[in-house]
Amino acid sequence: MSLVPLIEPGTVLTIxxxxxxxxxxxxxxxxxxxxxxxxxxxxxxxxxxxxxxxGRQTHRVSVLVRVAAIAGRQ
Incomplete structure (x- = not known):
């Protein structure tokens, strides 16, 4: 069973x-x-x-984010 991702690649987030x-x-x-x-x-x-x-990109990051802040953003 595969789950629908919470956030898809390409989505831009401001956290x-x-x-x-x-x-x-x-x-x-x-x-x-x-x-x-x-x-x-x-x-x-x-x-x-x-x-x-x-909008210019800088570098790759890995960020630990609160789910409530990004849930429902697509």
Whole structure:
């Protein structure tokens, strides 16, 4: 049985500082790897490419994100 991903690759997320661990300020990234949905998780790892305010990409990052902050965004 395969689960529908919580977030699909290519999705652009802006995540507030309070919704991810070990960061300073909001982070904007384009998701590179599907984020699996799991009903019992509070946090998930999001792998993506960090984007600047003007849309230019910088580097790949892995960010631990609160599920409530990204659930329902597609």
């Amino acid at each position: 507030a500082e309070r919704d991810y661990l070990y960061g300073a300020g909001p982070i904007r990234l384009r998701v590179d790897v599907p984020v699996p949905a799991h009903p019992n998780l509070e946090w998930v790892t999001v792998h993506g490419t960090r984007l600047l305010a003007d």
